Amino acid sequence: MAKVTRIKAKDDDAPKRESDEPAITRKKVVVKDKKSDKIKREKIKKAEKAIGASKKNKEKKPFILFRPFVALFKYLHNSWLELRQVRWPNRKATWKMVLAVLIYTALFVVIISLLDLFFGWLFNLILG
Numbered sequence: 105m106a107k108v109t110r111i112k113a114k115d116d117d118a119p120k121r122e123s124d125e126p127a128i129t130r131k132k133v134v135v136k137d138k139k140s141d142k143i144k145r146e147k148i149k150k151a152e153k154a155i156g157a158s159k160k161n162k163e164k165k166p167f168i169l170f171r172p173f174v175a176l177f178k179y180l181h182n183s184w185l186e187l188r189q190v191r192w193p194n195r196k197a198t199w200k201m202v203l204a205v206l207i208y209t210a211l212f213v214v215i216i217s218l219l220d221l222f223f224g225w226l227f228n229l230i231l232g
Contacts, residue, residue, distance in 0.1 A: 166174045193201070 165171075
């Protein structure tokens with residue numbers, strides 16, 4: 105990265121000098137060199153492609169009768185890895201969520217029951 109020094113004239117905070125020249129402060133500013141970043145990204149991509157190509161060439165395909173079992177094992181292995189990444193709630197958070205579900209369910213039952221009674225009364229009024 106290239107280091108650039110910015111020079112800035114500053115009148116308000118600097119002490120007044122006898123001469124009329126403004127006070128000058130130096131501030132270091134780091135500027136990213138776009139060319140070097142681009143070159144680094146290209147090198148990383150090339151390295152990743154080389155690693156991916158070498159892995160593909162080294163993988164041996166299993167015998168045709170074992171392929172379903174290999175696929176099942178890979179699926180179970182990947183599922184286990186995903187389950188290990190899950191952030192499970194603690195007991196207090198679990199009970200809060202259970203309580204929220206029960207309250208929502210009870211509220212929904214009340215609303216549906218009231219609608220059922222209303223429409224039953226309305227149809228009996230119209231037909232009866």
